[in-house]
Amino acid sequence: MTKSLLLIFIPFFLWGTTYDSILLQIGAKLFPKVILMEKGTTDRIQSVVNLVIVTVPANKEAAQRLSGMIERQYGGVLSNHSLDVSVASPKEALTLKNVHGFILLIDPDESSLPALLEHTHQNKILTFSFDPELMKKGSAVSLYIGRSVKPYINLTILKQVPFTFEYGFLKLSQPY
Numbered sequence: 381m382t383k384s385l386l387l388i389f390i391p392f393f394l395w396g397t398t399y400d401s402i403l404l405q406i407g408a409k410l411f412p413k414v415i416l417m418e419k420g421t422t423d424r425i426q427s428v429v430n431l432v433i434v435t436v437p438a439n440k441e442a443a444q445r446l447s448g449m450i451e452r453q454y455g456g457v458l459s460n461h462s463l464d465v466s467v468a469s470p471k472e473a474l475t476l477k478n479v480h481g482f483i484l485l486i487d488p489d490e491s492s493l494p495a496l497l498e499h500t501h502q503n504k505i506l507t508f509s510f511d512p513e514l515m516k517k518g519s520a521v522s523l524y525i526g527r528s529v530k531p532y533i534n535l536t537i538l539k540q541v542p543f544t545f546e547y548g549f550l551k552l553s554q555p556y
Contacts, residue, residue, distance in 0.1 A: 399442040399485065403510055404527055407483065408449035411508045412458050414521055414531065415481045417549040420504055425480060428462045434473045434484040434496065443467045443485050470496050481506040488513035501541050515556050524554050532556045 414427060415421055428446055431450070435443035450465045471493035473482060482505055486493065497518040500507050509519040515534055518542060522532040533545070533553045545553075 404446045408453050417546045421480050428464050429458045430479045431465045431481045433467045433483045454457040477489040479505050484509045507552045
């Protein structure tokens, strides 16, 4: 019986990262708002905020759930701007311009990650992740969940790109 259960669950361990629904809901509420807290990004928004969930096939279902959560949370409107949420592969994301944020649902060892992060830095695209390893590799914002939920901000990336966040957001955030 135990061997049968193990065999059933092995594919989940090998081919996909599961994202907890609560974690996705927190990200769905927080990440779009953070886009509006970065001065350079808000200056580049014309009428539509473009948010892309970058995923690999193993995480496609989680990306679809996250996209639906963002749509339900904001109803296609973020502040006084239209909000466009889409899902793309890392290869597709490398071709995108005029994007304000990438939510990374990829493995930290994904071969296209360095090129993807370089693309985001060159085009001043905010990157969000749920994985601390992606923060180490260069994601700008992540989530810290302990007794409370706090955004992590990657200070190295903020200095390199440079991103300029509102003081209130910086005070609320946990430096990485």
